[in-house]
Amino acid sequence: MFKRNLLFRTFLTFSIVVFLYSGLLMWTTIAKHYERLAYQNNSLNEQFLEKTSLSIDNRLEVLFTYINFLSEKESIDQYLREEDNEFASFSTLYDDLVNNLFSISQLGFNIGVAKDINGYIVSPDGYFLFDDYIKHLDLEKELYRIKNILSNKTNSTYEYIAGRDKSIMIIKQTQESTQKSIYYFIVFDNGVVLPDSLPNDTGMFVFGNQDSRLFEIGPPKELNLGLPKGRDNKGLVSSEKIDDQTFFMRRSGVIPSMTYYYSVPNTKVTALTKESVSSLIWMLSSLVIMGVGIVFFSSRKNYMPIKQILQNFDDHQDKNRDLLADQNELDFILENIKRINAANQELELEYSKSLYAMQEDFLKEVIFGATDNLAAKLSELQLTDYQNGGTLVILSLEGVSELEANLSEFNVLTLRKRIIQTYQASMNSQLFMPVAIDYRRFCLFFLEKDIREVTAVLEALKNLIEKENAVDITFTIANPIADIARLPHAYNEALSLLDVKYSFVETKIISTKSPAINNREDYNYSLESEQLFLNTLKTKNYGEGIKYIVDLTHDNFTKRQMNIHSTIEFKYALINTIKRSLNYVNKSFLEFSNSHYLLFEKITSNDSGVLEDAFVHIFTRVIQEVKAVNEGTDKTTPERIVEYLQENYQGDISLTAIATRFNLSESYVSRVIKEATGTSFKNYINALKVDKAKELLSTGKFKVNEVSEMVGCNNVNTFIRIFKQFEGQSPGQFMRDC
Structure with a gap:
């Protein structure tokens, strides 16, 4: 038996997780509660500001309409034009004020008119000298401030002076006809125009902007706060937090330069009541107890497979049982897993050579001349079908594709072998036995002895390899053999064909029956001529190589009168030279031709002029490729x-x-x-x-x-x-x- 350390640690870990999760859940609940409280408070504050600002805007709109109406009266024009105080004009102005003031009075406003502080103010209550009018309004304490504002001839359009019961807003207006200023003294009862109270005792209500304030209500210490810049939010209420205050703002629709502000302290988390604390503790305890119970039973259930594993291991331990009694479960399991892995590795070493690998090794030995006891080995390796020979093909893959450029030789071999195996699997039958000589050459041993059937298979295999891996492919087919013991002879025959593959018109699939390139009298290009060009590449005489190709193509395509058969054979001879040149620097002809497909399309023509121009350009590109490799521009x-x-x-x-x-x-x-x-x-x-x-x-x-x-x-x-x-x-x- 073992100590159940794993079970204990699992239970303890998940219990801690349950406790933390429960605490997080409770904290989230409390946070959501205060988030909802803050949202409710913000909604109430927004509703208050919107309702109050709309009410004041409505009153101000009526008031300004009245002032605009009054400023167009003839009595105002006459009043401004008189140099002295003429009581006759006062009477006319008084009548206009009284006759139109009824609706204004209902809104809590009263209006006085003056053109300077040294004369009279005409109001619905009568004519007053400036000082007497201010005393009449019970704003005697603000007299000096009002006179100072007017005597300085401020350019401000609106000025506001707050009183205890009444406040006064002074509006300066310039009449266009006389270019003289007139002052309207808007007197209003604070209790009628401004809100009676604020939703929050520590709140502050202001109508104004960063430079001046028209109305303001709130505790004195709050009134000293700076105001944020008002935002034109299309008549909607917006908010902004500054330090520990939240400002709700709405731009006035009547005075666009002014904004209604309502500032309140940010919503803070208040202390929980005893009842709330008790409820939270009870809920948290319930969650923890329920979670711990679930964890206990789930831990026991999940531990059962581990317990079964331990029991199975323990039943097979015949020695040192006393030493294992105090061992940790995981240590014990890991120790046994290591032991099993070690045994598996030994088995893998024993069976590393599969039947396929042993067959490949055997055929490679036969190809290189090991012919002892063939019948017994063929039977042992399930290769008896090959006893009566077949057809040997050498698959040569020249050049390295872009895909293979960064692979090691072993990985290139593995990749190419897998492509061949993929083809075998797609045919659902073993048409041939592949044997890798190295990553460049494979031997394909066919049971089929009909060269035409073998060629058809090779054509399909060629298309697959070219699609999967852009390298130059050559199949050389030896003559069929009647006995597997003749396999070395067939290999040497196919190898000899590979050595002279550029002597044939078609260099993809070659057999002894393939048509060879003949040295006809009507074109001048032999294998020796080709060797002269290849030597210019090896000696890096690139200019001489280009000149050689220009002279060669001009001599054959232009000066000589070749028939169509000679033209085609000469084309194949030049294409083979291109392949050999690219193979010299381990470049893929297939990739090269795809990169210059427009030039290679031209050589499908049999027109001598087109062919001469196309081959000169193609050989120029080939020489550039060789030069780039020789000068080290291609990094290893x-x-x-x-x-x-x-x-x-x-x-x-x-x-x-x-x-x-x-x-x-x-x-x-x-x-x-x-x-x-x-x-x-x-x-x-x-x-x-x-x-x-x-x-x-x-x-x-x-x-x-x-x-x-x-x-x-x-x-x-x-x-x-x-x-x-x-x-x-x-x-x-x-x-x-x-």
């Missing part, structure tokens, strides 16, 4: 890997990432880096980081922790350790020595 895989490291050492780079990027194994990448740099992958990356760090530190512009981050070391202590390992001193000491 090790060079590309090192270049990648130098460009990406600052990031999160690993052998796995590099192997994935270049389609290589980690061990192969590690070996390539070691050979290319003379040190290990990790040391090379650290050396790059330190070199860059020295460059940055020597400028004196960056701190050590900043440089650490810039070179890809997120932990500054790790950076200091690496730097000290390479330079023998800390980054700080290096900076001081610079």
